[in-house]
Amino acid sequence: MTGSALPLTATMLLGGLLTLDRMAFGQFFLSRPLFAATLLGYILHFPAEGAFVGLVYELLFLRSIPAGSFIPLHPLHGSLVAVFLIASGSAGTSGWQAVPVAVFFSLPAIFLDRYVEIFWRRSNERNLLKATALVRMGKIGSARGVHLLSTLRAFLLYTAAVLVSGVILSGFCTFALSRFPSFTAYLSVAGLTPFFIGLAGVTAGRKYGFGRVGFLCGLLLGALAGSGILL
Amino acid sequence: MQGLGFFFAISPWFKLEEGEYDTKALKRHLVYFNTHPFMASYLLGVVARLEKEGNPAGAVRAKENLMGPLGAAGDGLFWTSLSPMVVVLSLSVALLSPLAGILTLLLVHNAIQLSVRWNLFKRGWENAYDPLTYIGGRQDRKVGARAQEVIAPLSGFLLGIVAFRTETPGTVLVLFGLSLILFMKGWSTLRIMLVILTIALILGGLGIRMEMPWFPLR
Numbered sequence: 272m273t274g275s276a277l278p279l280t281a282t283m284l285l286g287g288l289l290t291l292d293r294m295a296f297g298q299f300f301l302s303r304p305l306f307a308a309t310l311l312g313y314i315l316h317f318p319a320e321g322a323f324v325g326l327v328y329e330l331l332f333l334r335s336i337p338a339g340s341f342i343p344l345h346p347l348h349g350s351l352v353a354v355f356l357i358a359s360g361s362a363g364t365s366g367w368q369a370v371p372v373a374v375f376f377s378l379p380a381i382f383l384d385r386y387v388e389i390f391w392r393r394s395n396e397r398n399l400l401k402a403t404a405l406v407r408m409g410k411i412g413s414a415r416g417v418h419l420l421s422t423l424r425a426f427l428l429y430t431a432a433v434l435v436s437g438v439i440l441s442g443f444c445t446f447a448l449s450r451f452p453s454f455t456a457y458l459s460v461a462g463l464t465p466f467f468i469g470l471a472g473v474t475a476g477r478k479y480g481f482g483r484v485g486f487l488c489g490l491l492l493g494a495l496a497g498s499g500i501l502l
Numbered sequence: 503m504q505g506l507g508f509f510f511a512i513s514p515w516f517k518l519e520e521g522e523y524d525t526k527a528l529k530r531h532l533v534y535f536n537t538h539p540f541m542a543s544y545l546l547g548v549v550a551r552l553e554k555e556g557n558p559a560g561a562v563r564a565k566e567n568l569m570g571p572l573g574a575a576g577d578g579l580f581w582t583s584l585s586p587m588v589v590v591l592s593l594s595v596a597l598l599s600p601l602a603g604i605l606t607l608l609l610v611h612n613a614i615q616l617s618v619r620w621n622l623f624k625r626g627w628e629n630a631y632d633p634l635t636y637i638g639g640r641q642d643r644k645v646g647a648r649a650q651e652v653i654a655p656l657s658g659f660l661l662g663i664v665a666f667r668t669e670t671p672g673t674v675l676v677l678f679g680l681s682l683i684l685f686m687k688g689w690s691t692l693r694i695m696l697v698i699l700t701i702a703l704i705l706g707g708l709g710i711r712m713e714m715p716w717f718p719l720r
């Protein structure tokens with residue numbers, strides 16, 4: 272655990288800070304997994320693995336949108352925990368081989384993230400009542416302070432959530448791999464399934480007009496680029 | 503919801519002098535508020551002008567009546583069209599260079615959202631006395647439809663580049679095709695994931711494996 276203390280600290284601080292981008296500040300896309308996982312990957316010296324984790328999580332949750340007051344599953348914490356599992360060595364192997372295992376074992380983190388968001392939104396409603404009471408008393412500065420305090424509370428809450436997810440999931444991952452060492456090999460295919468499913472979800476429903484032809488043209492270009500002929 | 507945020511954003515507008523605020527005006531806007539975060543700028547413009555020109559009832563009415571339609575318009579324009587387009591574009595770039603990918607994500611998304619926010623704030627100020635006409639005349643649906651069309655070739659590119667950077671492009675394409683068919687049949691993501699995971703685990707057990715795609719780092 273000592274070896275993973277620094278990666279865990281970086282993961283939880285980044286988790287807390289970047290969550291504020293989607294909760295309280297400008298929604299600058301700093302909380303998107305592609306940015307967050309790649310950044311954490313750079314910090315923990317696994318940039319390419321971090322970027323691929325971000326890619327898989329982006330695609331899997333691209334259709335999960337916060338329409339109206341619906342609270343969707345958000346991939347930020349899952350992607351950060353996945354990079355942590357790779358960097359801490361909890362995923363059994365290192366480098367690319369660890370990516371599918373890390374993605375697979377980090378998925379439960381997104382459920383804790385949503386639970387915390389529901390909790391935070393309720394506490395925010397209470398803050399609104401508190402601020403209203405302060406405005407009635409003419410304490411405008413304090414009422415504005417409630418907003419800032421609420422932001423600080425969100426940071427602490429989400430930092431704690433990433434800590435809990437990171438500790439539990441890395442422990443579970445290490446335990447599972449020690450009991451079933453061949454799991455890594457099995458997951459070499461299965462770890463990519465979120466990628467297919469996410470991409471299929473993005474593509475499905477775009478069957479009219481330019482969509483099909485555009486998809487096939489893109490596929491051809493991608494195949495040429497991927498096999499090294501084009502790029 | 504976003505009531506506290508709207509109050510925080512509008513409160514400097516009601517500052518009378520050092521440390522003094524128009525408490526009555528602030529109370530009017532410390533209420534339930536929920537719309538699309540980027541489209542809220544339009545209401546900030548409308549409310550700021552109406553309050554400044556002594557029409558508080560109009561400001562409250564505009565907020566109450568427009569937050570729903572603006573939320574729906576913003577969800578359609580951003581969450582289902584522009585944002586997925588920017589993300590898929592950035593993912594395609596990230597496969598060539600992770601750093602370029604995240605720069606694309608941040609630069610393109612923020613260029614769009616910041617310009618939309620600033621423009622909507624200005625339009626809100628200009629159209630404060632007839633806010634619905636401007637919103638009704640916006641071409642958000644057309645822009646959204648165009649953005650959605652761009653997603654298809656980008657998704658194809660993404661699949662092609664990942665598939666052909668593995669040792670087994672055929673397996674990748676077959677599993678993708680199966681996922682796509684199930685999606686089109688209306689299956690839920692969870693159900694598809696269970697089916698594909700089962701197939702993938704069986705393939706793994708049979709010794710059919712895929713190397714992870716590689717990234718050239720720059």
